[in-house]
Amino acid sequence: xxxxxMMSLEALISARDxxxxxxxxxxxxxxxxxxxxDAAIKAFAHVAENPVxxxxxxxxxxxxxxxxxxxxxxxxxxxxxxxxxxxxPKVDAAxxxxxxxxxxxxxxxxxxxxxxxxxxxxxxxxxNPAHTPGGSSSxxxxxVAAGMIPAAIGTQTGGSVIRPAAFCGIAGYKPSYRxxxxxxxxxxxxxxxxxxLFAASVVDVALLAQLLTGRTLAAAPVxxxxxxxxxxxxxxxxxxxxxxxxxxxxxxxxxxxAGFDVGDIAEPEAMAAARxxxxxxxxxxxxxxxxxxxxxxxxxxxxxxxxxxERGQAIEPAAYDATRKLAKRxxxxxxxxxxxxxxxxxxxxxxxxxxxxxxxxxxxxxxxWTLMGxxxxxxxxxxxxxxxxxxxxxxxxxxxxxxxxxxxxxxxRAFRA
Amino acid sequence: xxxxxMMSLEALISARDxxxxxxxxxxxxxxxxxxxxDAAIKAFAHVAENPVxxxxxxxxxxxxxxxxxxxxxxxxxxxxxxxxxxxxPKVDAAxxxxxxxxxxxxxxxxxxxxxxxxxxxxxxxxxNPAHTPGGSSSxxxxxVAAGMIPAAIGTQTGGSVIRPAAFCGIAGYKPSYRxxxxxxxxxxxxxxxxxxLFAASVVDVALLAQLLTGRTLAAAPVxxxxxxxxxxxxxxxxxxxxxxxxxxxxxxxxxxxAGFDVGDIAEPEAMAAARxxxxxxxxxxxxxxxxxxxxxxxxxxxxxxxxxxERGQAIEPAAYDATRKLAKRxxxxxxxxxxxxxxxxxxxxxxxxxxxxxxxxxxxxxxxWTLMGxxxxxxxxxxxxxxxxxxxxxxxxxxxxxxxxxxxxxxxRAFRA
Numbered sequence: 001x002x003x004x005x006m007m008s009l010e011a012l013i014s015a016r017d018x019x020x021x022x023x024x025x026x027x028x029x030x031x032x033x034x035x036x037x038d039a040a041i042k043a044f045a046h047v048a049e050n051p052v053x054x055x056x057x058x059x060x061x062x063x064x065x066x067x068x069x070x071x072x073x074x075x076x077x078x079x080x081x082x083x084x085x086x087x088x089p090k091v092d093a094a095x096x097x098x099x100x101x102x103x104x105x106x107x108x109x110x111x112x113x114x115x116x117x118x119x120x121x122x123x124x125x126x127x128n129p130a131h132t133p134g135g136s137s138s139x140x141x142x143x144v145a146a147g148m149i150p151a152a153i154g155t156q157t158g159g160s161v162i163r164p165a166a167f168c169g170i171a172g173y174k175p176s177y178r179x180x181x182x183x184x185x186x187x188x189x190x191x192x193x194x195x196x197l198f199a200a201s202v203v204d205v206a207l208l209a210q211l212l213t214g215r216t217l218a219a220a221p222v223x224x225x226x227x228x229x230x231x232x233x234x235x236x237x238x239x240x241x242x243x244x245x246x247x248x249x250x251x252x253x254x255x256x257x258a259g260f261d262v263g264d265i266a267e268p269e270a271m272a273a274a275r276x277x278x279x280x281x282x283x284x285x286x287x288x289x290x291x292x293x294x295x296x297x298x299x300x301x302x303x304x305x306x307x308x309x310e311r312g313q314a315i316e317p318a319a320y321d322a323t324r325k326l327a328k329r330x331x332x333x334x335x336x337x338x339x340x341x342x343x344x345x346x347x348x349x350x351x352x353x354x355x356x357x358x359x360x361x362x363x364x365x366x367x368x369w370t371l372m373g374x375x376x377x378x379x380x381x382x383x384x385x386x387x388x389x390x391x392x393x394x395x396x397x398x399x400x401x402x403x404x405x406x407x408x409x410x411x412x413r414a415f416r417a
Numbered sequence: 418x419x420x421x422x423m424m425s426l427e428a429l430i431s432a433r434d435x436x437x438x439x440x441x442x443x444x445x446x447x448x449x450x451x452x453x454x455d456a457a458i459k460a461f462a463h464v465a466e467n468p469v470x471x472x473x474x475x476x477x478x479x480x481x482x483x484x485x486x487x488x489x490x491x492x493x494x495x496x497x498x499x500x501x502x503x504x505x506p507k508v509d510a511a512x513x514x515x516x517x518x519x520x521x522x523x524x525x526x527x528x529x530x531x532x533x534x535x536x537x538x539x540x541x542x543x544x545n546p547a548h549t550p551g552g553s554s555s556x557x558x559x560x561v562a563a564g565m566i567p568a569a570i571g572t573q574t575g576g577s578v579i580r581p582a583a584f585c586g587i588a589g590y591k592p593s594y595r596x597x598x599x600x601x602x603x604x605x606x607x608x609x610x611x612x613x614l615f616a617a618s619v620v621d622v623a624l625l626a627q628l629l630t631g632r633t634l635a636a637a638p639v640x641x642x643x644x645x646x647x648x649x650x651x652x653x654x655x656x657x658x659x660x661x662x663x664x665x666x667x668x669x670x671x672x673x674x675a676g677f678d679v680g681d682i683a684e685p686e687a688m689a690a691a692r693x694x695x696x697x698x699x700x701x702x703x704x705x706x707x708x709x710x711x712x713x714x715x716x717x718x719x720x721x722x723x724x725x726x727e728r729g730q731a732i733e734p735a736a737y738d739a740t741r742k743l744a745k746r747x748x749x750x751x752x753x754x755x756x757x758x759x760x761x762x763x764x765x766x767x768x769x770x771x772x773x774x775x776x777x778x779x780x781x782x783x784x785x786w787t788l789m790g791x792x793x794x795x796x797x798x799x800x801x802x803x804x805x806x807x808x809x810x811x812x813x814x815x816x817x818x819x820x821x822x823x824x825x826x827x828x829x830r831a832f833r834a
Contacts, residue, residue: 071709073709073713083507084507087507090500090501090504090713091709091710091712091713091714092709092712092713093709094705094706094708094709096709097705097708097709097712098705098708100712101708101712101730178607178608181607181702181705181706182607183604183607183705183706183709184709187600190595190598190599190600191595213734214733214734215734215735285598288511288514288515288598288600289511289598289600291511291514291515291518292488292490292508292509292510292511292513292514292600292601293508295508295509295514295517295518296490296507296508296509297508313518316631317630317631317632318632321816399738
């Protein structure tokens with residue numbers, strides 16, 4: 001374990017476009033890798049038996065893993081819960097259909113925690129199987145990190161894209177809210193639930209985003225001197241592991257060395273207050289969205305999930321409205337902040353993946369950005385003393401996904417230099 | 418036909434709370450009415466065979482019709498499409514579960530147009546069966562208007578709550594965006610899809626909203642002198658039928674007579690532009706949300722729906738982003754507008770329900786408010802020369818649902834005086 005050679009989406013697409021890799025061969029590559037590796041990693045909830053391989057389309061030959069929180073008409077969809085064992089939706093989720101229309105092959109369903117909440121699943125971290133891969137998009141991140149597939153889809157409601165990407169040492173991209181469609185996703189907190197993407201590198205994840213959406217998102221060269229980067233000085237920074245603090249400091253230095261205009265910026269109070277509002281906002285919405293499951297399938301749900309749904313149902317509408325007001329104030333403050341800087345630099349998580357599979361780790365560095373709807377990218381490249389990945393997160397203004405991905409790719413190069 | 422005695426939710430709840438009506442009796446009342454009337458009206462896609470009747474809860478004894486675009490675990494859910502014949506979801510939609518937790522009885526699934534879009538269904542207008550009941554919440558509005566049930570749930574993406582309520586002469590309430598949960602609703606355009614409520618009168622629909630959500634929404638007395646009401650002078654007014662123009666003018670006079678501070682206000686250009694952006698925004702989202710159905714069930718879809726989905730899939734992301742920008746500018750203008758007035762007065766539709774069942778009517782007076790996310794209420798009370806209802810719509814600032822319902826109830830009284 002430890003060193004898994006990852007599949008580069010960019011390299012695969014280039015080879016395909018140069019006539020050196022047939023879509024069928026590309027898919028077989030992933031099928032073989034899954035067959036060899038997944039017994040140990042447990043990243044897949046289901047692997048397609050006879051996957052359709054498109055001959056054409058921008059994603060033809062791309063073996064895409066889909067978090068098992070999205071519906072698929074041709075593969076069972078369990079939402080990480082025994083309540084949905086053998087569940088077979090009639091149609092795909094919107095993003096799955098979109099991927100197929102672009103030529104992608106849905107190679108399998110990747111493991112999600114129960115309803116994409118906190119109760120962990122069996123997937124292990126490819127860098128060390130005694131450690132969590134993070135959650136809730138555990139399987140998507142681990143399957144890419146283990147070199148089984150070049151690309152995967154996940155979701156983030158708290159920190160479920162950025163955190164597992166960081167723990168698994170790959171690129172994770174949580175787009176601006178609603179950039180990717182969420183129809184056919186089992187919702188937990190609809191105003192937060194955001195579809196996101198995983199690939200080996202930032203360049204790969206940006207290319208995936210472009211080929212999937214038709215938007216101009218593939219990482220383009222940037223003039224670093226024109227980009228104001230700031231380390232985001234939130235109170236949570238003090239609680240980060242020393243190794244992470246050091247990585248963040250190095251990342252800022254490397255960004256400056258690469259020519260970026262690097263500084264610091266304090267967290268506005270309204271944004272700190274918005275972060276604090278995330279939990280109640282999420283739980284009230286989960287009380288509604290998962291209420292039907294509590295009513296019908298309580299015996300199949302973990303106690304942790306039952307408790308969260310019940311706490312959510314006990315939150316009065318006025319208290320929920322107050323959290324939405326705090327979120328709105330936070331978004332106003334964020335717009336002001338992004339008048340002063342272009343890119344925020346923060347940890348993706350307090351440290352490397354914690355030992356054990358009992359917890360998927362801590363979303364304290366993620367949930368604010370999910371609530372703000374701002375795009376975020378995990379940049380891999382740093383490691384702690386034991387060789388576990390440490391993720392650096394960059395964040396930009398709502399809608400500035402293209403700039404964010406371009407800067408993230410430039411920083412990724414700088415971190416590797 | 419013509420004169421259907423409607424069921425008053427307020428009267429039923431009062432009788433129940435006074436010990437004069439048992440929940441079982443209340444439900445039987447509706448079951449009997451459905452058995453007598455629905456063969457002619459065709460408002461129900463399915464009627465519950467042995468509906469559970471709760472003994473307690475704020476909505477105990479309330480026979481609730483649920484638009485068949487929402488999932489129900491115990492009744493087939495067809496979304497108005499042969500593609501979903503016999504479809505049986507595993508769990509309820511969030512709002513259905515919420516209603517059950519409050520004690521409501523889901524008496525049946527009311528007819529929706531195909532995927533809540535424009536292709537009409539068989540439901541007729543209880544005031545004249547040769548006329549459309551409006552759509553897409555056709556069955557919900559007709560079932561209340563025909564006196565079969567005291568309350569129903571629907572959805573609005575363009576004008577699908579306010580328009581059928583107007584055509585059927587009942588109260589319709591489209592709340593602020595996300596006031597009611599939409600999990601388990603078959604989405605057409607997620608950023609527009611809004612759950613709404615129907616009842617015989619504004620007082621009834623406000624009471625329903627309060628008992629369902631736990632929010633303070635039941636119509637309370639207002640001081641009319643403190644409320645600035647303005648007729649909304651959009652360009653669409655000129656195309657309204659003379660009978661509707663006359664009704665609107667009378668409504669304004671009656672509001673003034675009732676003591677409200679009544680004036681006129683011009684439509685800001687940014688709001689007119691936002692209205693024009695609605696169609697492309699809706700279609701792009703429908704291209705994604707309904708793409709999976711096009712891929713799997715094309716042969717079951719109407720040509721009109723297929724065309725809309727394909728048009729939507731052909732809209733480039735940049736064009737979609739442009740519509741979202743226009744919507745955002747419109748919302749900013751709306752906030753400015755609601756600094757000058759509290760309540761806008763507009764038609765709910767260009768006129769009474771058109772003859773024939775080939776079209777569900779025109780949403781030109783509705784789609785702007787769906788896009789703005791602002792709450793809207795149809796107030797019944799006016800009729801054209803042939804006795805068909807004409808609906809007056811009131812609109813308030815986002816989040817001002819309580820004031821809106823209170824003013825709407827006061828105006829309803831004024832219109833009846």
